[in-house]
Amino acid sequence: xxxxxxxxxxxxxxxxxxxxxxxxxxxxxxxxxxxxxxxxxxxxxxxxxxxxxxxxxxxxxxxxxxxxxxxxxxxxxxxxxxxxxxxxxxxxxxxxxxxxxxxxxxxxxxxxxxxxxxxxxxxxxxxxxxxxxxxxxxxxxxxxxxxxxxxxxxxxxxxxxxxxxxxxxxxxxxxxxxxxxxxxxxxxxxxxxxxxxxxxxxxxxxxxxxxxxxxxxxxxxxxxxxxxxxxxxxxxxxxxxxxxxxxxxxxxxxxxxxxxxxxxxxxxxxxxxxxxxxxxxxxxxxxxxxxxxxxxxxxxxxxx
Amino acid sequence: xxxxxxxxxxxxxxxxxxxxxxxxxxxxxxxxxxxxxxxxxxxxxxxxxxxxxxxxxxxxxxxxxxxxxxxxxxxxxxxxxxxxxxxxxxxxxxxxxxxxxxxxxxxxxxxxxxxxxxxxxxxxxxxxxxxxxxxxxxxxxxxxxxxxxxxxxxxxxxxxxxxxxxxxxxxxxxxxxxxxxxxxxxxxxxxxxxxxxxxxxxxxxxxxxxxxxxxxxxxxxxxxxxxxxxxxxxxxxxxxxxxxxxxxxxxxxxxxxxxxxxxxxxxxxxxxxxxxxxxxxxxxxxxxxxxxxxxxxxxxxxxxxxxxxxxxxxxxxxxxxxxxxxxxxxxxx
Numbered sequence: 001x002x003x004x005x006x007x008x009x010x011x012x013x014x015x016x017x018x019x020x021x022x023x024x025x026x027x028x029x030x031x032x033x034x035x036x037x038x039x040x041x042x043x044x045x046x047x048x049x050x051x052x053x054x055x056x057x058x059x060x061x062x063x064x065x066x067x068x069x070x071x072x073x074x075x076x077x078x079x080x081x082x083x084x085x086x087x088x089x090x091x092x093x094x095x096x097x098x099x100x101x102x103x104x105x106x107x108x109x110x111x112x113x114x115x116x117x118x119x120x121x122x123x124x125x126x127x128x129x130x131x132x133x134x135x136x137x138x139x140x141x142x143x144x145x146x147x148x149x150x151x152x153x154x155x156x157x158x159x160x161x162x163x164x165x166x167x168x169x170x171x172x173x174x175x176x177x178x179x180x181x182x183x184x185x186x187x188x189x190x191x192x193x194x195x196x197x198x199x200x201x202x203x204x205x206x207x208x209x210x211x212x213x214x215x216x217x218x219x220x221x222x223x224x225x226x227x228x229x230x231x232x233x234x235x236x237x238x239x240x241x242x243x244x245x246x247x248x249x250x251x252x253x254x255x256x257x258x259x260x261x262x263x264x265x266x267x268x269x270x271x272x273x274x275x276x277x278x279x280x281x282x283x284x285x286x287x288x289x290x291x292x293x294x295x296x297x298x299x300x301x302x303x304x
Numbered sequence: 305x306x307x308x309x310x311x312x313x314x315x316x317x318x319x320x321x322x323x324x325x326x327x328x329x330x331x332x333x334x335x336x337x338x339x340x341x342x343x344x345x346x347x348x349x350x351x352x353x354x355x356x357x358x359x360x361x362x363x364x365x366x367x368x369x370x371x372x373x374x375x376x377x378x379x380x381x382x383x384x385x386x387x388x389x390x391x392x393x394x395x396x397x398x399x400x401x402x403x404x405x406x407x408x409x410x411x412x413x414x415x416x417x418x419x420x421x422x423x424x425x426x427x428x429x430x431x432x433x434x435x436x437x438x439x440x441x442x443x444x445x446x447x448x449x450x451x452x453x454x455x456x457x458x459x460x461x462x463x464x465x466x467x468x469x470x471x472x473x474x475x476x477x478x479x480x481x482x483x484x485x486x487x488x489x490x491x492x493x494x495x496x497x498x499x500x501x502x503x504x505x506x507x508x509x510x511x512x513x514x515x516x517x518x519x520x521x522x523x524x525x526x527x528x529x530x531x532x533x534x535x536x537x538x539x540x541x542x543x544x545x546x547x548x549x550x551x552x553x554x555x556x557x558x559x560x561x562x563x564x565x566x567x568x569x570x571x572x573x574x575x576x577x578x579x580x581x582x583x584x585x586x587x588x589x590x591x592x593x594x595x596x597x598x599x600x601x602x603x604x605x606x607x608x609x610x611x612x613x614x615x616x617x618x619x620x621x622x623x624x625x626x627x628x629x630x631x632x633x634x635x636x637x
Contacts, residue, residue, distance in 0.1 A: 071368065072327045076342070081388035082351030083337070089347070096346035099309045099589065099616065106549075106575065106585045108629040 036255045037061070058254065217245050217265040218272035219294040225249075226285035227258040238264050241278065242271025263294055307589060308346035310615035312339040317609025319361050319596045323368040326600040328385075329607055330371065331615050332359040338373055340385070343600060343607070346617060352383050354390045361402045365409035370436060372412060374400025380414050382436060391436035394429070397422040406459040407506070409433060411480070413466055414443075415457045424453035426468065428480055447483025449476070456500040461507060461523050469497030469511055475526055489526040492519060498554075499540040504601070510550055512541035518552050520578070532576045534583075540596045546603035547625065548578045548634065553608055555593025573597060573608050577630065584629050589616050 030042045043055040080087050136144040144150070222234070231247045238244050246265040249258050266272035280291040315334035322329055322343065329343040338352040338359055357377035364371050364385065371383040376399040382392040394414075402415040412431050418424030427443035452472030460467045465486070466478045473493030477486045493513035502509040508529060512518040518541040520530040532541075538554035552574040571593060572586040592611030599606040605619040628634070 068327070069325050072325045075327060075368065075386075078349060078386055080348075080350050081386075082353055084348050084350045087348075091345050091347040095310060095312050095348050096341075097309045097311070098346075099307045101306045102587055102589055102618070104305065104575070104585050104587050104618075104621070104624060106624065106627045106629050108577075108580075108582065108584065 034254075036252070038254050060255070217267065218269040219246075219263050219265040220272055220276055220279075221292050221294040222262045222264060222279070223260065223290045223292075224287050225258065225260050225262050225289065226287055227260065229258060229262070229285060234262055234264060237279065237284070238266075238275050241266070241275035243267045305618050305621050307619075308617040310339070310341055310346055310348075310617065311613070312341070312348055312351070312615070313337075313613050315358075316592070316611040316613055317595050317615060318359060320598045320607045320609045320615055321362060321364060322598050322600050322607070323364045323385075324366045324601060325368070326602050326605075328364075328368060329598070329615070329617065330362055330364055331607075331609055332362045332373060333609070333613065334358040336375070336377075338362055338371070338383075340371075340388075341615075341617075343605065343617060350388045352388050352390070354381060354393075355379065357399075360400060363404045365405045365431075366407065367409060369433070370405075370409065370431065372403045372405065374403040374414060376400075382431075382439060384436060392439040394439075394441060398424075402454075402456050404458045405431075406463045408463070411444075411459065411463055413457045413459060415454050415468075418453040423448045426454055426457055426466065426478065426483070428466075445480060445483050447478070449478070449485070456497055456511075458500055458502055458509070459506075460502075467500065467502075467509060467523065469500045471496040473497060473513060473515065475500075475511060475521065477524075477526065487526055489521075489528075492521070492526070492528065493517065495537075498538060499542075499596070501542050503543050504545055510541045510543050512538035512552060512554070514538070516554075518550065518576075520550070530578065530581050532581055532583075534574060539594060540608075542597045542599045542606065543578070544575075544599050544603055544606070545601065549575045549584065550578050551575060551597050551599060551606060551608075553594030553597045555590075555611070571610070573606075580630060587618065590614065 028044045031039060033039050037060060039059045039061065041055075041057045041059065043057070045053050045055065047053050079085075084092075133141060133143060135142050135147045137147045138149050140147065220238075225234075229249065231249060234247045234249070235244050238247075243266065244264060245267050246263075248263045250261045250263075251258055264275070266275065276291045276293065279289055282289050310329075310331065312331065313333035313335055317331060317333045320329060320331045327343055328349065329341045331339045331341065336353070336355040336357060336359060340349040340352070341347065342349055352371065352373070355373065355375040355377055357375050359373050359375045361374045362371060368385050370391070371385050372380065373383065374380045378396050378399055380394045380396070380400045380403060381390050383389065384391055396416050398417040398419045398421070400414055401417050402413075404413050405411070406413075410431055410433065412429040414427045414429065416422070416425050416427070425446055425448050428445040429443050430440060432438050432440070449468065449470070452470040452474055454468045454470050456469035458467050459465070459480075460477060464480050466480055468476050468478060470476070472490070473495055474488060474490045475492040475497065476488040478484065479486055492511065493515045495513050495515035497511050497513050499512040500509060502523070507523050508520055509523055510518055510520050514537045516534050516537055518532045518534075518538055519528050520532075520543075521528055532550065532552060534552060534554070536554045536556060538552050540553045542551045544551060555571045571590045572588045573590075573594060574583055575585040575587070576582065577584050590608065590610035590612055592613075594608050594610050596609045597606060598608075605617060607615055607617045609615045
């Protein structure tokens with residue numbers, strides 16, 4: 001960083017741009033290693049557009065030692081050839097990249113075939129049985145909300161001549177909400193949160209406020225948990241009391257090692273209560289588990 | 305798992321193969337070079353340049369000394385694995401569709417395409433392992449399989465037998481010396497056989513076919529041991545060592561990709577339980593049909609090459625080795 005400030009002191013940033021002077025500056029690299037053995041490499045460079053870029057890389061080096069065949073060890077020192085002739089050792093990013101993580105879950109019973117999603121309109125029509133769907137605008141065979149002339153034509157008045165019951169849905173016994181006001185939220189189609197059923201105010205809502213579905217679930221806080229416990233372990237442990245909706249294990253952000261606490265959400269409060277009674281004080285991986293009700297952020301004494 | 309993505313080819317992959325120890329991975333594609341990679345980190349060791357057309361097939365011998373490739377430029381080439389130099393070139397009248405070394409590297413089988421100018425032929429060459437440049441141009445055996453043309457061939461449980469896969473779906477055993485058809489299973493598949501890979505001990509093998517199924521066969525009797533039926537044409541099938549799974553790859557033909565529904569599911573590597581004939585898992589990633597799959601000899605990783613031009617090397621997570629989807633009872637290998 002010392003070199004960077006020195007050059008900046010000489011010329012102002014405005015001059016810099018006017019002259020288009022290519023600043024030949026070696027990338028400054030700062031390296032630090034924290035207690036967990038995580039190496040943080042902060043690199044300051046200028047990119048092609050002349051903008052200063054800060055690149056932070058966090059690297060954890062793990063040494064894997066493997067015993068290999070003599071021939072294999074020898075092959076590791078082969079000189080590169082062909083298009084790679086003279087390349088320096090190590091993977092080249094032009095040809096070798098690491099892709100995003102992929103999960104392979106092995107399970108018996110065959111992989112379920114994703115059924116083609118039934119068409120909304122088809123499903124609704126089936127629901128109505130043989131009854132006819134009639135558009136209030138153009139008298140076509142579709143719902144008013146789906147009418148192609150929705151924006152251009154005025155709806156025909158109720159009880160238009162000729163039509164017996166020109167209403168959407170033909171008055172189903174359940175008295176469905178008029179499709180023109182409630183957008184269909186079923187099916188796989190994306191519906192913005194503000195348009196979804198149950199969205200009280202259209203102004204949007206904060207994720208931090210209580211009332212979200214996550215906080216509604218009865219959640220247990222498990223402490224004095226073994227570092228090695230995994231989500232699946234806890235799921236196994238708690239699912240015997242009922243359906244576990246969510247398991248969260250507190251982990252160190254960098255090392256991924258468990259911090260000794262977890263949250264387990266149930267779908268049913270009684271089941272959660274039963275789990276609390278049974279698991280609290282139970283020995284698990286040489287530790288005595290402690291289970292309490294999780295207290296939402298606001299109600300906790302002392303605030304956040 | 306985090307797959308390593310190898311982008312060394314400009315066109316779709318035709319075959320990927322590990323060497324005997326599994327530390328090197330070779331990939332051939334419809335462009336005219338072969339790449340060699342270190343399988344553990346995806347570093348490219350080198351390229352083998354010299355062909356003038358699609359390289360349909362490759363094989364590497366047990367010592368990782370010689371690499372053999374077959375190409376659409378009507379030649380088969382022998383390469384020095386370490387230096388990337390072409391040692392010898394055999395020329396034919398038609399494209400070479402499949403090549404394979406015998407287990408001891410002494411023999412080489414080569415399948416050439418059937419065209420108007422030449423019958424489809426299977427040739428056996430003896431390999432001079434001392435001096436790679438001094439090879440015999442003439443095969444020790446040359447024969448033309450009757451009926452449907454052969455597209456695949458591999459040495460069977462010994463050097464005296466060759467197992468072949470044919471366009472009609474037939475599989476057969478031929479005698480290496482005489483070229484006589486010893487045994488045949490005419491209707492092993494209902495459509496062309498696309499891949500044929502033997503188990504480590506060569507006592508059984510797996511075939512994949514365009515008829516959307518893969519089958520496990522006994523090497524000596526050709527009897528169908530197991531059938532894995534999927535919903536997509538298969539291009540490749542491999543047997544996983546250590547764990548009782550087989551890996552199947554496929555997808556609709558490249559020419560039909562744009563005209564049919566682009567459901568991702570078709571381009572996944574499917575894991576089937578070898579014994580119970582049931583699909584146990586899938587690995588997504590490719591955005592084109594999977595053309596070729598190879599499992600590392602130690603069973604800890606596998607590579608797949610796709611129509612999209614990428615090779616993806618996957619290292620299995622610990623859960624893959626620990627999981628027992630069908631209970632603790634395990635088949636013995």
